[in-house]
Amino acid sequence: MRAITGVSPRLGAVLAGLALLSACGSQQQPAPPPPAVDVVTVTPGAVASVIELPGRVQAVRTAEVRSRVDGIVERRMYEEGTDVGADRPLFRIDPRQNQAAYNSSAAALSRAEAGAANARAVVGRYAPLVKQQAISNQEYDAAVASARQAEADVASARAALDRAKLDLNYTLVTSPIAGRAGRAQVTEGALVSAASATLMTTVEQLDPVYVNFSQSSSELLQVRRRMATGEIKAANLDRVRVTLILEDGTVYAPAGHLDFLDMSVDESTGTVSLRAEFPNKQRLLLPGQFVRARVEAGINSNGILVPQRAVQVSGQGASVMVVGANNIAVARPVKVGDLQGGSWVVNEGLKAGDRVIVNGLQKVRPGQPVTIAKPATPGAKPASAR
Secondary structure, X not given: OOOOOOOOHHHHHHHHHHHHHHHHHOOOOOOOOOOEEEEEEOOOEEEEEEEEEEEEEEEEEEEEEEOOOOEEEEEEOOOOOOEEOOOOEEEEEOOHHHHHHHHHHHHHHHHHHHHHHHHHHHHHHHHHHHHOOOOOHHHHHHHHHHHHHHHHHHHHHHHHHHHHHXXXXXXXXXXXXXXXXXXXXXXXXXXXXXXXXXXXXXXXXXXXXXEEEEEEHHHHHHHHHHHHOOOEEOOOOOOOEEEEEOOOOOEEEEEEEEEEEOOOOOOOOOEEEEEEEEOOOOOOOOOOOEEEEEEEEEEEEEEOEEEHHHOEEEOOXXXXXXXXXXXXXXXXXXXXXXXXXXXXXXXXXXXXXXXXXXXOHHHOOOOOEOEEOOOOEEOOOOHHHO
């Protein structure tokens, strides 16, 4: 290099240093090492096939207690919100008007019975006279007709008395079923009517209870096909086990069973109605309560479980990162089922032997190599084997 004239020795040293830095910057930086990840090897096993659906609790029996006679409510004979037995008195309606009607019907029956007795006596007297031709056949036939009419009057009066007795009994309003009586809808002094069937209270049977939910007809058809092919094996189709998840996320301890499956599809929603029955001795389940039902459809002998942290869920669906050939990371879309413990059930997208990344995902990019920090380990143990 030709010397630069007219430059001070200090300035020359600075220029030489800048030239050296420029030469160093032109050299290529070494590539970072592949990120280290932990993987699990997919190992199919026995996995419970569970369908989780939202549902509502419903009382097994609900009786609306209504007035069957007209009158004024005299008193309420039960404590609101308590259990009552069948035929337990709930309300008392003023019975005086119905008692008077009953007495009138009883008197009418006595009068009809007296008239029938007299008509029968006339027929008895006329019978020998007609044989002696002391009276005409026409008179005898008229007496027989009068006796029959009197008997009919007796039957009519007896029916009226029975109706009056029913109305009198209806003044004591009783519970048609055993269950928990709700809030009274009428108070003492209220006028109730038989014509409008005034609602007085409601009694609900809460042990056991029903849980109603719906299942997509397409998903139900898929489950049926998997059962038909033997992919899912159910122990007892007549008593399919169902568990409940309450609103606070806890599991309702007593398990129930599926007891009703509608044989038609709702045209507006494309769903099929199902119902499960649960014991409810502690009254934890209340009508109208929102729950989630987990229907145990059977056991899938070749099910796949993947740790929850390995599955990435977005608006486009679920996916996992697998280690492919030459330890290259590959994004794999999957179709997941229910969440069992800390693992997702993978229905589609993975096969035996696939290596799924569970740790270090934040450093991995599709198409880039990775380093397996730990040897491949079997997948999580199925929930059915825990």
